[in-house]
Amino acid sequence: MVAHGLVHTYELSIPIFVSIWLAEFEVIGVAGVEFGVTQATLGLIVTAGYGLFGVGALPGGVLVDRLGSRRLIAACLFGMGGSFLLLGVAPDLVVVTLALLLWGLAASVYHPAGLTLISKGVTERGTGFAYHGVAGNVGIGLGPLLTALLLLVFDWTAVAAVLAVPALVAGLYALRAEFDETAASDGMGTDGGVDARTEGGVDSLAEFVTESRRLFAGAFVVVFVVVMANGLYYRGVLTFLPNLLEGLPGFDPVPLSAFVPGVESGRTLNPERYFYAGLLLVGIGGQYLGGKLTDRFPPEYGIAAVFALLAVLALAFLPVAALGFGPLLVFGALFGATLFTAQPLYQATVADYTPAGTRGLSYGYTYLGSFGVGALGGAVAGAVLTYADPGTLFVVLAGFAAVASTLAVYLIRRD
Incomplete structure (x- = not known):
């Protein structure tokens, strides 16, 4: 839970930094060639880090089945802390890009490791996913909120360095933690014998190919x-x-000196930073609800309903925003809760x-789809906002959600 919260603290703090980087950097130099910094440019840079976050989940899942979860989670924590220390000394967007790539590589092993640990080590799996999801959303909501608060008094580089400290401390704890990683996996096959795949994992490239084909x-x-569509919607x-919220009514910057006399003018x-953090924090309830639903109903039904609602909410976002700050605040709470209800549902569906024996590999593929392919949602969003408009973006997002809902209906009919 601690590691999950920190992974998403860093993941969702990055969009707050994006709005600052858009204002601070005008060009990025690569191999002697300079490119102008636009939403499309930053979308590609952020997609590189987020993409590695997903792509690395697949080899991470293979390693989980061979090495276990604890050591990989510890390595993840140290890597994330180191990447934000690097971000804290970044003089330009090239170093920012390197720091985001390092963060993506380190964070990529977390979801296969953590979710395998729950699916094989926790008897009440749905409840375990629920509490695990709640911890992630505490990081998702409080991480950006903490970032926004720190930015009131510190530069963004100092804030990045401060954010590195919790991961380094948690990594030290993870090295000392001991527990039974297979407490809920009895290793029995359907014929009463031992199922080798509850113990084995992947030992070679040939076995990796064989198990992948089997999946x-x-x-x-x-x-x-389904998880790819979720990732594209989520990241998009x-x-x-x-940045989208900046131009809406009620989101004009307010001088801090109006509240705290004597503060630098x-x-x-x-x-918009606090609305964004609040929307993410509301997702705690959605994560808990989604996890509990998996203990009561087949998760395919929940996936179909939740993504259908997300398609409708995407199409309604800008019309509701035009009504004013109050209606958008209520809408944002519903949107945040619904967005995160989907995650425990598809996590349970994967299980x-x-x-069980290739559960790490399975979750590796899952987060390759959700965070790897899904990272392209950031690049898609940046391109659409640069060359089209926000209305077009939300239509595209509704399309991603509609695909996920339709496929869940297919799974229901297939069963």
């Missing part, structure tokens, strides 16, 4: 497309959300459609 020969391929809506309170 994708069944309904897991449909689940994989969140990467530039603070150039510092402002930016309402239902995969064998």
Whole structure:
């Protein structure tokens, strides 16, 4: 839970920094060639880090099945802390890019490691996913909120360095933690014998190919497309959300000196950062609800309903925003809760459609789809906002959600 909260603290603090980088950097130099910094440019840079966050989940999942969860979670924590220390001394966007790539590499092993630990080590799996999801959303909400508060008094580089400290401390604790990682996995096959795949994992490239083919020969391929659609929607809506909110009524910057006399006149309170953090924090309830629903109903039904609602909410976002700050505040709470209800549902669906022995590999593919392919949502959003408009972006997002809902209906009919 601690590691999950920190992974998402860093992940969702990055969009707040994006709005600052857009204002601070005018060009990025690569191999002697300079490029102008636009939403499309930053979308590609952020996508590189987020993409590695997802792509690295696949080899991370293989390592989990061989090495266990604890050591990989510890390595993840130290790597994330180191990447934000590097971000704290970044003089330009090239170093920012390197820091984001390091963060993506380190964070990529977390979800296969953490979710494998829950699915094989916790008897009440749905409740375990629920509490685990709540911890993630505490980081998702409080991380950006803490970042926004720190930015009131510190430069963004100092804030990045401060954020590195909790991961380094948690990493030291993770090195000392001891527990049974397979407490909820009895290792028995359907014929009463031992199922080798509850113990084995992947030992070679040939076995990796064999187990991958086994996974994708069944309904897991449909689940994989669902999580890709979720990732594209999730990253597409969140990467530039603070920037999107800046131009809406009620989101004008407020001089901090209006609240705290004597504060430097150039510092402002930016309402969009707090709206963004609040929307993410509301997701705690959605994560808990989604986890509990998996203990009561087949998760495919929840996925179909939640993504259908997300499609409607995407289309309604700008019309509701035009009504004013109050209606958008209520809408944002519903949107945040719904967005995160989906995650425990598809996590449980992966467990239902995969064998225990390659669960790490399964979750590796899951987060390759959700955070790897899904990272392209940031690049898509940046390109659409640069060359089209926000209305077009939300139509595209609704399309991603509609695909996920339709595939969940297919799984229900197939069963």
